[in-house]
Amino acid sequence: MRLTDHCKEEEEILYRVFEITKQTMSKFESCTGISQARLDILHELFDVEEISQRELQKRVRIDHAAVTRHLKQLEEKGMVVRRKNPDDNRFTFVSLSAEGKSKIVAYCAEKKRFISNVMADFSEEERKALMGMLSRIKENVEKITN
Template sequence: MKEVFIISRCHTEDLLYLLMHLNKHIATRFERCAGVSPNRLELLCKLTGGEISQSDLQKAVSIDPAAVTRHVQQLEAEGLLLRTRCENDNRITLVQLTEVGKSKVAAFKAEKDRFMEELQADLTESERLALVHALQKLNSQIQQMKHPSKTD
C-alpha cells in the first residue's frame, strides 16, 4: 500500500513527519540498492582526500561520534580502511582508505549517482533546483536556530 501525503494541506508538523519519513525511506532503499548506508558512504567519501585523524573525521561527518567509531572499526575489519597511530603523537589515530576501499568508494559513488537520477526522474530541472534551494535554506535555518533548553 502506497502512503500518500497531501502537500496542499500540509501543516508545519506534517512537514516534519514528511521529511522524517522521506529520510528513512531514502536511506533504506539506498542501502538496499548500493549495498552501503548513506552514513557509511559519507564517511568513506571524506577519506578520499587522503589520511585524516579519526577525530577530524568525526567532526567532518554528520554522524554521531560513537557511530563513527563503530563504522571505522567495521570498515577496517572489511578491509576498506586502515587505522594507524600518529608517529608524532601516539594519542592520535589516523584513518585512510585501502586500495580495496578506494575502488569500493568509486563503485558506491556511481551507484549513488544512479540512485539519485532514478529518485529525481519525475522532477523537472527547475523543480530539482527549487528543491535543492529549499533544502539549503532549511539547512541554513536549522544551523542558525538556538538550541532551546527544556526549561524554556
Template sequence: MDLRVISRLLYQIKIINQEVNTLFEKETGFSLTRYEMLMFLKEKGTCSQNQIQAELKIDSAAITRHLKILEQKGYVIRQRNAENNREVFVQLSEQAIQDLAACGKAHEQGKSSLSLSLSDEEAEQLSELLNKLYLKR
C-alpha cells in the same frame, strides 16, 4: 509559523530520511554515513579520526563503531600516531577506492534507482533550505 506546520515538515523530513537511507544502502552497499566517511577520506586523504568526526558531526563512539566496521570490511586502514598514542589516523584501502569507483560508475550508467526527481536548480534550492534550517539553531 504554527507548531503543527513545523511538526509536519519535520516529520516529512524524518520519513524521507529513513526511506532514502534504506534505498541508498540497498543500492550502494554502504550506509549513507559510511559512504560519506569514505568519500571524505577519498577527497582529503589520510585524516585523523577526530577530523572525520568533526566533519560528519557525529560523536566519538559512533565514529569508532563505523570505522571498526569499515576496517573489518577492508575499506579503511587505521593506525595510531606513534607520537601521540591517543590519535588515530585513517586512510582508504585500495579495495575501498575500487568499490567506490565501481559504485559511482554503476550510478552514472543508470544501473541504480538512486535518482532524485529534482533538477540541478531544485537540488541547489533544497540544499540552501536545509542549510538554512541547520544554521538557524
C-alpha cells in the same frame, strides 16, 4: 484514522520530510550496499593520503563513537587501515586501503543511479524550486534555539 489526519498542513509537511528521510536512508543503503555516513567517510579518505581520526570526525560531522564504530566495521571489511601514531598512541591515523579505493568507485556509481531514480520525472525548474524550499526549511531549523 491516522494521526496525521488531525495535523495541520505544516505538521503534515514536516511529517512527510521526516518519513522521506527515514525511507530514503534505508533504501539508499539497500541499493548502494553502504550507508551515507560510511560513504562520506570513504569520500574524505579518498581525497587524502592519511588523516587523523579526530580530523576525519570533524570533516564528516559525526560524533566520536559513531566514527569509531564505522571505521571498525570498514576496517573489518578491508576498506580502511588504521594505525596508532607512533609518537602519541592516543591518536589514530586512518587511510583508505586498495580495496576501499576500488570499491568507492562502485559505490559512487550506485549512488548516482539511486539519485537518478529518486529524482526521475522532476523538471529542472521543479528541482530548483524544491532545493530552494528545502534550503529555507534547513535555515529555519538552524535558527531555532533551545
